[in-house]
Amino acid sequence: MSASTGLALDATLPCGTDVADLLDDVIENRPTSPHAQRCLDCQTVTRTLGGRWRTVRAAARAPVPEPAGLRARLVAALHADGTGDPLRVxxxxxxxxxxxxxxxxxxxxxxxxxxxxxxxxxxYTEGRLSIEVAVRYGADIDAAAAAVRDRIARELADQLGIAAPGVDISVTDVFVAGGA
Amino acid sequence: MTATAQMLAPAAGPETVESACAGDRAAFEQLVAQYTPLVFRVALRIVGNAADAEDCVQDVWLAAWRSIGRYRGQAAFSTWLYRVTTNAALMLVRRRRPALPLDGLSDVGIDTPVSIEALAAADAVQRALRALTSDQRAVIVLREFEDLSYDQIATILDLSMPAVRSRLHRARIELCRALEDWR
Structure with a gap:
């Protein structure tokens, strides 16, 4: 059995052991059974699965940084949430x-x-929407603002059947494509 | 916030949660500061790209701010937050347009020293997660990445324990299968 390819995870080995059971043993760190200690097929499969699962564990330990400015945007959004005037339709x-x-x-x-x-x-106050945005570094800010206004107009027309109010856009930050 | 400032941020205790539940915005912002890394991490691993993960984080905190008054402390605050986050991430995955690229962790940008090998492993696994259904991804993330107990996962996903075990079993197989070509 190949150690790197062609391992069928739903298969049963010639010795009668299910590959999925060996995977469970690897993941749960169970001690190797007396049979598996003697069986070459089980040992080969266990090594392969162990290598793959070590990769998963390494990934789980890798740090996941949050995008720059995220918390500031969150706090701003929270402060604005629910404030403003009702919209009359x-x-x-x-x-x-x-x-x-x-x-x-x-x-x-x-x-x-x-x-x-x-x-x-x-x-949304006094009949106008104001929105703070971060713009991707290198993007055309005028075009981005126009696209935001256009999208909002379409959303309000589609969802509420109304014309969009004035939309004031403040660019408060830039971000780098891909995340941070 | 820098990594140092993050380390120095006071941990939000039960009294902070209680104050936030009573409508104290400063207390709530302390929760945001402490738990945003958790929310972003879980969201990123379920939705698969940083832009959607950020949207998800915003949805989670806005939803949490609106509904925290209904949090009664029957589960740990973090468990409640995991539940809100997982639901928001799954909802986002289900409603978004198909074929959005899934970022690797290296696309998010890492400023903490980390070996190339660890980064490559993280990338490979993040891409392998694509092969799973969103429900499988959620259970794998909670168990293998967040190290939560089966009991906690059952609460968060509103599943029975046998259902958690069965879904996790399937998800582990699929993840291992998807990692076949790595290395």
């Missing part, structure tokens, strides 16, 4: 009042669709 059969959280959530979702920006605080 006048219809033929009456007026619909939407809380500021609904409007800002839709705007945030729309802004996220623009891949070169990351939204932070979003507010």
């Amino acid at each position: 006048d219809g033929e059969r009456g007026t619909l009042l939407l809380g500021p959280r609904v409007v800002t959530q839709l705007a945030r979702r729309a802004a996220r669709q623009v891949t070169v920006v990351r939204p932070g605080a979003v507010r």
